[in-house]
């Protein structure tokens with residue numbers, strides 16, 4: 277069997293994402309396992325082509341359509357994937373010579389049985405490479421929506437949606453920041469080590485490591501692939517988690533000995549963080565609607581040395597009478613549109629729609645109305661999402677406090693001072709990639725009145 281080269285594998289993954297609805301992160305991991313001969317450099321190269329092409333897809337298609345008589349919506353899907361990945365390399369990968377991008381695209385077309393179209397691929401890509409500095413774009417002043425959609429590659433519904441809530445300069449900065457691949461952030465496991473020791477161990481494993489931005493337990497690391505092969509990972513010294521997501525644990529503020537309910541818990545990032553914050557004392561019930569995901573929680577808890585987490589298969593929209601008013605704290609890390617994690621999962625741009633947001637609001641309100649009943653009088657409920665959508669965030673919270681016996685509770689005591697703002701004094705915070713250089717996250721803290 278001939279080995280597939282990295283560009284060919286990238287085209288395959290791009291096709292799976294666009295044509296078979298695969299998720300970018302899952303498809304990348306599956307191919308890395310399948311092609312065990314790939315080096316870490318190969319993996320980084322494939323990840324860059326795949327995520328970059330998906331990130332800039334609308335911009336890329338706009339360019340292809342200026343140079344090809346056959347428009348992108350009429351092309352064979354495989355040819356389109358080959359062209360898109362070729363244009364990405366020409367436009368965004370300054371270290372890749374355009375000639376290499378064109379030649380390799382032609383080779384892939386031939387190898388995949390589309391030799392008859394190799395001249396077309398060659399012609400379109402070389403034409404684009406020659407004219408890359410003479411492409412005209414929509415005018416920002418005359419047509420701001422089209423400009424943002426093309427320049428930053430976002431679907432029109434999303435640009436319009438964000439513009440309903442934020443000024444255009446903010447939306448432009450948000451679109452731009454959400455196109456940057458983020459640093460990897462890890463959480464030092466305080467049950468097994470401390471930050472200084474972990475930094476030393478990681479350096480010995482040839483991982484570049486630096487302090488996180490918000491929280492004492494957060495570190496940034498350079499390595500993006502093969503984290504799970506590190507001895508330090510397997511010894512449970514850390515967990516991969518964005519700092520914005522770590523803030524949820526701090527805002528919940530669980531104490532040793534308490535009973536905590538995490539009703540949408542998989543893969544367990546926040547449940548295991550709570551285990552660490554509780555010094556592995558107390559009880560955490562970690563539920564999810566998907567059985568196969570419960571193993572992810574169990575495996576992480578075991579690796580991190582946390583034994584107070586009980587995993588349970590349960591639909592959070594269905595009331596569990598036995599748990600009513602039993603919990604000191606309840607965490608609803610709700611299923612959401614994920615518009616805050618486009619940096620990590622660029623395919624979210626193309627997979628979500630306005631209708632999804634409306635459907636999600638229904639589920640989120642159902643989960644809020646059911647799971648708030650598990651909180652003891654005087655207890656705490658934290659609602660969080662990894663999205664930037666007022667409907668799923670603040671509008672849900674306003675609806676909730678109007679209809680249930682809960683008040684917002686200030687989050688300032690639980691977050692670093694530089695994050696303090698008007699809303700944190702009231703009881704919630706919205707993080708943005710363009711403002712906080714983190715995932716876009718919403719976190720609200722609510723206290724049950726009686």
Ligand SMILES: C[S@@+](CC[C@H](N)C(=O)[O-])C[C@H]1O[C@@H](n2cnc3c(N)ncnc32)[C@H](O)[C@@H]1O
Pocket residue numbers: 521539540541542543544545546547563564565566569590591592593609610611612
């Ligand atoms: C945002 S993720 C949770 C992430 C998790 N808290 C963490 O920090 O790792 C939302 C989770 O909710 C689960 N989910 C979706 N609908 C649910 C429902 N009706 N009941 C319980 N879990 C649900 C999904 O399977 C998904 O794992």
